[in-house]
Amino acid sequence: MIRTDDLARLPVASAVPALREALEDHGSAVLCAPPGTGKTTLVPLELAGLLGAGPARRVLVAEPRRIAARAAARRMAWLLGEPVGGRVGYTVRGERRVGPDTVVEVVTTGVLLQRLQRDQELAGAEVVVLDECHERHLDADTVAAFLLDVQAALRPELRLLAASATTDAAGWARLLGDAPVVEAAGTAHPVEVVWAPPARPVRPPHGMRVDPALLAQVASVVRRALRERPGDLLCFLPGVGEIARVAGQLGDLGGVEVLQVHGRAPAAVQDAVLAPGGGRRVVLATAVAESSLTVPGVRIVVDSGLAREPRVDHARGLSALTTVRASQAAGRQRAGRAGRQGPGWVYRCWSKAEDARLPRFPAPEIRLADLTAFALQAACWGDPTAGGLALLDAPPPGAMAAAREVLTAIGAVDPDTGRATGRGARMARLGLHPRLARALLDAAGQTGTRRAAEVVALLSEEPPREYGDDLAAAWRTARRGRDAYAGRWETEARRLTSALSSSGGASGPGPSADRSTGTRRERESGAGGPDAHGGGTYEGGPRAGGGGAGGPGAHRSGTYEGGPRAGGGGAGGGKSRTGQGGSGGAVAGGERVADGDEQVAGLVAALAFPERLARERGGGTYQMVSGTRAETAEGSPLRGARWLAVAVADRPVGAGQARVRLAAAVDEEVALRAAAPLRTESAEVVWEDGEVAARETSRLGAVTLRQRPSAPGRVDPERVRAALLEGLRTEGLGLLHWTRESRQLRERLAFLHRRRGAPWPEVGDAVLLDRAGDWLEPELGRARRAADLGRIDAGQALQRLLPWAGGEAARLGELAPERFQVPSGSRIRIDYTDPERPMLAVKLQEMFGLAVTPAVDGVPLVVELLSPAGRPAAVTADLASFWREGYQAVRAELRGRYPRHPWPEDPSSAPATRRANPRR
Structure with missing residues (x-):
């Protein structure tokens, strides 16, 4: 009825x-x-x-x-x-x-x-x-x-x-x-806003970290609201971890039931929250309770004001969920939960002034998240660039480029057209992030469909932290089926097993998925059961989809990090944690089959996240193929494994390296096969530790596998030249041989370039390095090591930059003379260190009789007048003024110290001299 x-x-x-x-x-x-x-x-x-x-x-x-x-x-x-x-x-x-x-x-x-x-x-x-x-x-x-x-x-x-x-x-x-x-008009039930900010400032959220002081404030506000208002209470927190911490701080609420609701909660618990309760209740929830739900009895909302959004750092090759301030729109949605069944109250754990500064709407996920799954969906739809799709926000070009790189590497799209391949269509039909779909397809033939599906199901929703960081051990815990997570995991494993079978099994590519750009009736449709998931937004958390670069979907309780790069290729053999090689290492496309839990778990994780394969560096630290460094927890059973296939990692606030959250030990064969496209063999010539190093190097991404010196006859002279230039850039032009005359020539040229511009050359470090081929050849081309650079006469080489073609080079001595002849007859070297103010350092007695300040190319010299002992006595750019006003003070100070030197009353008319007065 x-x-x-x-x-x-x-x-x-x-x-x-x-x-x-x-x-x-x-x-x-x-x-x-x-x-x-x-x-x-x-x-x-x-x-x-x-x-x-x-x-x-x-x-x-x-x-x-x-x-x-x-x-x-x-x-x-x-x-x-x-x-x-x-x-x-x-x-x-x-x-x-x-x-x-x-x-x-x-x-x-x-x-x-x-x-x-x-x-x-x-x-x-x-x-x-x-x-x-x-x-x-x-x-x-x-x-x-x-x-x-x-x-x-x-x-x-x-x-x-x-x-x-x-x-x-x-x-x-x-x-x-x-x-x-x-x-549509709203309900007649008003919702009163109560501002309840912390008494003292709290640290803003950073990454996944929320200031414990704010969580303590939230728990305090919950207690206050229960005392002040009737009805059940709904409290919004950003994630499962924060829910658990606030629940722990609430303790005994005197008969009030505390419930925890999030996407990972069992369906029975979620359904119980939506049914009328027998007594008063406090519901601690993530954003799953923000929309489309009426929690019976709720008259009070306590809002922490926080939300979680995905972020991708393509430069570091890491992604994560991050905690942000919730938008004004989210605040209105949350407040509305309190007024559905009667007048309500919302306690906001921030100030009214802060509220005005919040963003109006949440940031669209398309701007923030990994777009690999989206790009595959668009490719299967027939629009690889998504340029023809009606979207409120266009996908960022950089994120789309990274997504296409991943899809190309795993064989999901054609590298030339970007259209979905038959293999890509099969991946899309599995309802997984493309990385996990790749792992399931490629591993199933070596491990058996069910076992591959079980590990992929474990990776599609990060297991609880109490399962530990060992993927194989976590798998065994899930199989024992003693908690709600294990139930969800078992359901997903069955779904994946069925979906893989219906999509054509584990071996060989699926049917062609090329799409016509014309009529969509002509396109081959995808497949997959009605319960298949699109591989983007998982419904368990606020904008928790996509998972960041390289993830299966952002995990509901935390964060994981992965690079935007992915390798294709097969997979290699497994290895037990003790280092003893198993007899059944898995080889994609080969005949061996992975049989142990460690082997299967490692193979699947390696295929899903090849750029997160990591080799031990010692002390529990590892170097990922992506270049990121990571460490295992103290006492982790993973420590000591030569190679790890890292499935989940995060970067703690302020930490210099990532932290391994979930991984499996693998051997080098698995690593090499799973990340085969990332392997490079190169003959390298580099500048290292102040010398040219020539070697042949084998690398897996950023991990160096092997190195050996190159045979002399196999070294490319052009690479040696490039390495020497890198050395000059790194350590400076001081590697060349600079005499006093060479340095002065460079300073004279800098003066003329500043004074006259072209054709006089610019001689700053950056320009000289950029024009090395113009002035250091042929000496640079003949050099083979650092010592050879030290034998190149820099001054002689700089002569090549002079404007010889127009004849201007001949005027160098006229425009910027090396020396200036003072009244005593001495030829004093001009100091051009400062191209704006050339300087002449000369003994005071040698300048007697000169009333006009000397100049070069119209620029007055700064004259540093020295005592008879060669120490600075005065500096002037106006010699005539000095003779009139400054000389007498200098004379009074120095004549007693140097009585054998002349100190005339009128220096402007006295004869200049280089000698002291004769002894009497």
């Missing part, structure tokens, strides 16, 4: 007529409805004609998270007075409840993405509702782009509705072709 009274209380009902009209007239619409108005539950039922009005239609509702999809379906079925699986059903990864009478089906965006790849026309669906589109998950944006493509090219009758409480309505309306925006 339809619960008409409950339906009548949903305010969105008033907007349904306008919504129907918009969809009929335009084909697309944007629905803005505050939380609790019924947009997720009433609107699909109305559009499907299940409430007696309007034509009967089959409606697909796309939700960003599994918990929201299940909850929405159950709520709609309850409103109809039916069980789930009748006219209302749902499909999420690993679970499907639909029947022959289902007309409203709630799916995750990942599931819908897979269906579109399998059936571009989306046969049978007449209306698609994209719920909570404000969250800007990568899968949701991709689904919207594909649906607009389908609507434009294949099914103009398909109706599209973007729905959210806080979305950028104008942006979505433009994307949907200037679609009408329908707004």
Whole structure:
């Protein structure tokens, strides 16, 4: 029996007529409805004609998270007075409840993405509702782009509705072709904001780190809110770790039940939270509770103000989830949870002034995350660059280039056209990140499909930290099946085993997946079960999809890091942690089969993350193929393994190297085969430790495997020349032979270049190194070692830069003379060290009688007048003024110290001399 009274209380009902009209007239619409108005539950039922009005239609509702999809379906079925699986059903990864009478089906965006790849026309669906589109998950944006493509090219009758409480309505309306925006009135339940910032400043979030002082403040605010207000309490925290820490600080709340809700929580726990409780409850949740959920009894929200977003650092080859300040839109969504069933209160753990500085909307995942899975989806769709897709935000070119490099390396796309290969189509059908799909396809033939699927399932959702950092040991723990994670892992392993079998098994490439750029009817569809996941956004955490460069998807409880580079190729033999080689090392394309847990786990991890293979450096530290250094924890069973296949790593705040979180020991053969395209053999000539070193080097990425000196006859002279130039750049031009005359010549040239410009040459270090071929040849070409550089006369070489062609070189002595003849007859060397102020250092008595300051090329010399002992006595750029005003003070000071030297009253008319007065 339809619960008409409950339906009548949903305010969105008033907007349904306008919504129907918009969809009929335009084909697309944007629905803005505050939380609790019924947009997720009433609107699909109305559009499907299940409430007696309007034509009967089959409606697909796309939700960003599994918990929201299940909850929405159950709520709609309850409103109809039916069980789930009748006219209302749902499909999420690993679970499907639909029947022959289902007309409203709630799916995750990942599931819908897979269906579109399998059936571009989306046969049978007449209306698609994209719920909570404000969250800007990568899968949701991709689904919207594909649906607009389908609507434009294949099914103009398909109706599209973007729905959210806080979305950028104008942006979505433009994307949907200037679609009408329908707004629904909100609930009558007000939500009072209580500002509850910490008493003292807390450190801003950094990476995955949250200041413990803020978590203590959140726990304190929870206790305060329970004392001050009635009803259940919903507290928003950024991740599973923070939930656990706050739960530990709450302790005994006097009969109040504390529940923890996140994407990794068992379905039974998630469902229990959505059912009315018997007593008062505190629900600690991640962003999974932000949208599309009504937690019964909640009247209070405590908001930490934090969220998690993916970040990719292509330069370091690492990626991670990072903690950020939640947007204003997220704050409104969270606050709305408190006002769904009555007046509520939201306690915000920041100040009102801070709130005004928060970003308006969350950053779109397409700007932040690894785009490997997205790029494969676009390639399978027939648009490798995604340039033709209708997206609110274009994918960053650098991230797309990194994604294509990975896909090319693992054989998923054609290197020339970027189109999906048959192998790439099979990967897409598996519902995994392409890296994990590659590992499953390539390992299954060597390990057996089930065993490969089990390890891949372990990598697709990071196991709990208590499982340890040894991947093989974690696998054995999961097989014992004693916790909720093990149950999810077993379900995913079964799904992958089935999906691999249905996609053509483990050996050989799949059917061609090249797509026509014309009619999508002609494209080969993807495959995969209805519970397959698109490989982008996993529904377990806030924007937790994509996983960063090289990840299977951002793990719900923490972070992992991986480089954007990937190797193709096969896999090699396994090796036990004790160093004893097993007899069954796995070789991709070979005959041996990996049989031990260590071998299988290491093979799969190596194939998934070849650039994170790491060789021991000693003391528990390792060098990854990507160049990143990592260390294992003290006491880890992984310590001592010569090679590790690192599946999960993070970089603690302030640490100089990554920290291994999950890895398996492998032997060098596995490493070499799994990362075969990253192996290089080169004859190197480098400048090292002040000398030219010529050697033949074998490397696996950044890891040096072997080196040996090159035979003299095999050394390329051009490489030697390049190494010598590198030495000059590194250690400076001082490696050459510089006499006093050579240095002065360079200074004279610098003076003339500054004074006159061309054709007088610039002689700074950077320019001289850049023009080394103009002035150091042929001596540089004959040099073979550092000592040969020391024999090159720099001054003689600099002569080659003089402007000989125009005859200007002959004027060097005239324009910038090396010496100046003073009145005593001495020829004193001019110091051009400062090209703006050449200097003449001369004994004072030798300048008697000279009234005019000497100059070179019109620039007055700075005259440093010296005592008879050669010590500075005075400096002047105006000799006449010095004789008038400064000389008498110098004379008074020095005549008693040097009585044998002349100290005339009028130096401007006295004869200059180099000698002292004769003895009497």
